[in-house]
Amino acid sequence: MTQLTRRIGLSLGADICWPICYEALLKELDLALPIGEDTVTFEAERVSIEPFDLMRPCEYDVVIDRLTHWYHTSREWIKKSILTDDLYVFNNPWSLQSMEKQTTYCAMLRLGFPIPRTWLIPPKAYAESADLEPTLRRYAKLFDLGEIGDDIGYPLYMKPYDGGAWVGVTAIKDREALLKAYNESGVRVMHLQEGIVPFDGFVRCVGLGPQWRCVNYDPDAPLHDRYQMDVDFLSASEEQRLIDMTMVINAFFGWDFNSCESLLSKGEWHPIDFANACPDSQVTSLHFHFPWLIKANLRWSIYCAATKRRPNTNLNWREYFDIADQDIPFDEKLAAYVEISRKRFDVEDFEAFCAQHLGHLDEVAHHYFATEGVRNAIREKVEALYPKHEVEEFTELFWDRIQHWRDVESGALSKS
Numbered sequence: 009m010t011q012l013t014r015r016i017g018l019s020l021g022a023d024i025c026w027p028i029c030y031e032a033l034l035k036e037l038d039l040a041l042p043i044g045e046d047t048v049t050f051e052a053e054r055v056s057i058e059p060f061d062l063m064r065p066c067e068y069d070v071v072i073d074r075l076t077h078w079y080h081t082s083r084e085w086i087k088k089s090i091l092t093d094d095l096y097v098f099n100n101p102w103s104l105q106s107m108e109k110q111t112t113y114c115a116m117l118r119l120g121f122p123i124p125r126t127w128l129i130p131p132k133a134y135a136e137s138a139d140l141e142p143t144l145r146r147y148a149k150l151f152d153l154g155e156i157g158d159d160i161g162y163p164l165y166m167k168p169y170d171g172g173a174w175v176g177v178t179a180i181k182d183r184e185a186l187l188k189a190y191n192e193s194g195v196r197v198m199h200l201q202e203g204i205v206p207f208d209g210f211v212r213c214v215g216l217g218p219q220w221r222c223v224n225y226d227p228d229a230p231l232h233d234r235y236q237m238d239v240d241f242l243s244a245s246e247e248q249r250l251i252d253m254t255m256v257i258n259a260f261f262g263w264d265f266n267s268c269e270s271l272l273s274k275g276e277w278h279p280i281d282f283a284n285a286c287p288d289s290q291v292t293s294l295h296f297h298f299p300w301l302i303k304a305n306l307r308w309s310i311y312c313a314a315t316k317r318r319p320n321t322n323l324n325w326r327e328y329f330d331i332a333d334q335d336i337p338f339d340e341k342l343a344a345y346v347e348i349s350r351k352r353f354d355v356e357d358f359e360a361f362c363a364q365h366l367g368h369l370d371e372v373a374h375h376y377f378a379t380e381g382v383r384n385a386i387r388e389k390v391e392a393l394y395p396k397h398e399v400e401e402f403t404e405l406f407w408d409r410i411q412h413w414r415d416v417e418s419g420a421l422s423k424s
């Protein structure tokens with residue numbers, strides 16, 4: 009029997025709270041798993057930023073990445089490590105780099121998802137470049153924005169085709185507002201999208217590997233109240249629908265960690281924003297749901313490290329398109345997409361692994377989330393975001409919500 013250590017790298021930016029809790033819980037778990045002939049233990053380490061030789065071997069088995077969507081030295085190190093050492097990373101950096109909101113809308117439209125009607129329009133302004141004037145003079149077709157607006161109908165949303173974090177998003181109520189918003193939109197390429205207004209429900213479904221959590225979301229609430237704490241707000245079939253759609257999106261793009269926003273109208277859930285491959289992980293927004301995220305992250309990263317999960321070398325969309333092109337109802341297509349996606353996430357193998365090796369995680373986490381270490385992690389994050397006079401109040405608020413999660417969970421644990 010050989011003793012092996014699997015190393016999990018945390019590639020971090022401004023993250024404070026979740027890595028503290030992730031590392032502490034991994035230690036508490038104190039795993040020594042019998043895998044085949046070996047005993048496997050786990051270590052987490054924060055990845056440093058430094059020059060690297062392209063031939064330097066990668067010292068990690070898995071990397072959880074929170075940085076590379078904007079920090080490109082780390083992104084290139086990760087890409088190199090996948091190519092040369094089969095490093096497993098959440099998320100696939102090439103997919104993250106090239107799939108904007110626009111690509112995700114087009115792909116899921118092809119699969120038949122009920123995405124609201126969307127147009128892409130050329131930008132209002134341009135950065136100067138040598139070829140700009142002849143290109144636009146020759147090929148830019150004059151268009152009537154008002155007509156496009158009327159075709160989509162009001163209210164509609166104008167938002168960047170590659171958007172995130174609500175930047176540059178405008179709700180538009182009529183033609184006049186549309187012209188004004190476009191005139192002020194600058195160099196960004198924009199979508200115009202049919203507004204699902206009013207909506208009867210707003211859900212963020214977070215996926216981490218083959219684990220899902222649907223959160224009731226209030227976009228009009230202050231940041232700390234947007235993620236609602238109710239747990240039974242969806243029927244079983246609605247929840248399954250949202251999970252299925254998120255699972256297919258994540259498997260299709262090779263994203264292990266992503267969230268999908270959907271709005272309910274006339275009995276149908278419409279995904280509107282699902283290119284979020286570096287989702288919010290902070291206790292200051294997730295609070296009640298934060299322990300779920302930490303546990304899900306641990307389960308999937310431990311599984312990937314223990315089994316030496318290999319990165320996919322292609323996304324093979326044809327398998328999905330072959331189903332999309334059949335003349336069958338969307339529900340049947342979705343079921344077939346789910347089947348492919350479950351295989352891609354190795355759902356059954358993962359669940360068997362968790363049952364065999366991580367059965368004590370819920371209990372250990374339940375105790376851990378009542379410790380001063382957690383309270384201090386919350387405080388550190390709150391200190392980074394809030395003015396001094398609010399630190400105590402908000403630290404207590406998020407702490408109380410995590411304690412509330414413990415109460416709700418202990419009910420669930422004692423029932424099971």
Ligand SMILES: Nc1ncnc2c1ncn2[C@@H]1O[C@H](COP(=O)(O)OP(=O)(O)O)[C@@H](O)[C@H]1O
Nearest residue numbers: 165171172173174175177201202203204227281
């Ligand atoms: N089609 C839509 N119908 C209704 N509300 C929308 C629509 N598109 C965007 N919104 C609102 O605007 C917010 C930001 O838009 P979103 O597409 O999520 O952009 P981002 O990627 O910046 O989060 C959404 O959370 C939602 O509240």
Ligand SMILES: [Mg+2]
Nearest residue numbers: 173174269281
């Ligand atoms: Mg969004």
